[in-house]
Amino acid sequence: MEQDEKRITDLINKLMESDNLEKAPEGFTHSVMTEVEKFSKSPSIAYKPLIPKYVWWLIILFFLGSITYFNLNRSNTNNDSQFFVLPEFSFRLFDTSILDFSAGLMYAMVFLVIMICVQVPLVKQYYDKRLAV
Amino acid sequence: MTTNEHQLIESIKNGETKAFSILVDRYKDLVYTLSLRMLKNKEEAEEVAQDTFIKVYKSLDKFKGDSKLSTWIYRVAYNACLDTIKRNKKRINDVAIDEISFNKLDYIDNALENLIKQERSQLIKECIDKLPEDSSALLTLFYFEEFSLEEISKIVNIETNTVKVKLFRARKKLAIILESYLQPQNRLTYGTG
Structure with a gap:
């Protein structure tokens, strides 16, 4: 069995010596460079996030602070049923019609936002993993 | 990663797109051969090979240098070929491995x-x-x-x-x-x- 394997390996090794690389088509580098030039970035327009990191930290702190504050208030008032009720929104358009958001719609929107927040890091992680070695 | 490759990557990151053409010239034949042998079609192979280099250029910041640059480029090419095969649902029938005397x-x-x-x-x-x-x-x-x-x-x-x-x-x-x-x-x- 091992002899068979060695024989096949030797035969293919010998055979592959005659094989050669395919040549990339004429003008291949030029085509790639034309595409690359389109979105090449010079240091002067290097990527800079719109919202700096420290602002994100402030937002996170504010968010955590709010949760803590509401939690403390909740334990003080001891009113569990009220805590999970989302505030009701209503917009007055041109003083003639009132646009009310139902509780169902509000919950759906909140869950949609949570879902997007979870999916974005997952998708990013997936592509990072594919490109990283 | 060699010093030469390291310098090349740094030049590309600093906005010298011409340096990228050196990299393309260095790896284009094998990337094209790999694509052609996986996709079995010249037009598709050329397109995928070009896309590979564009992806490499865009993601060069993500390359940490832990492995050889060529390993990373061929990985991008290999995945791009697999994506194309999956998208076109075109597969070559497997060969039955019989005993060979x-x-x-x-x-x-x-x-x-x-x-x-x-x-x-x-x-x-x-x-x-x-x-x-x-x-x-x-x-x-x-x-x-x-x-x-x-x-x-x-x-x-x-x-x-x-x-x-x-x-x-x-x-x-x-x-x-x-x-x-x-x-x-x-x-x-x-x-x-």
Whole structure:
């Protein structure tokens, strides 16, 4: 069995010596460079996030602070049923019609936002993993 | 990663796009060969090879330099080919691995001796073209770039031992296809799926 394997390996090794690389088509580098030039970035327009990191930290702190504050208030008032009720929104358009958001719609929107927040890091992680070695 | 490659990457990151053309020239033939042998179509292979270099350019910041630059580029190319195959739902039928006797191997060996180099080269190309995409990719990476099994495992994202087994199977499949080519009366047809 091992002899068979060695024989096949030797035969293919010998055979592959005659094989050669395919040549990339004429003008291949030029085509790639034309595409690359389109979105090449010079240091002067290097990527800079719109919202700096420290602002994100402030937002996170504010968010955590709010949760803590509401939690403390909740334990003080001891009113569990009220805590999970989302505030009701209503917009007055041109003083003639009132646009009310139902509780169902509000919950759906909140869950949609949570879902997007979870999916974005997952998708990013997936592509990072594919490109990283 | 060599110092030369490191300098090249730094130049590209600093906005010198011309430096990127050096990188393209260095790796374009193998990226194109890998794409062609996996996709079995010249137009598709050219498109995927170009996309590979564009992806490489866009994601150069993500390359940490832990592995060889070539390993990373071929991984991007390999994944791009797999995506194209998946999108087009075009797969080559696998080759049944039958037992291949010593007599048959002797016959193949003798028949190859009688072919001139050019004929042999053409024959290999035709036979590799009949292999499934993963087998042709492994043979291309192993024989052309002389990558170690560990490096190939990083490119195709499978365990080193599995690469070793798959590489042997690829050799065996190639021998079986080769035999059918050298014995026209027994010629098998391996159509596209």
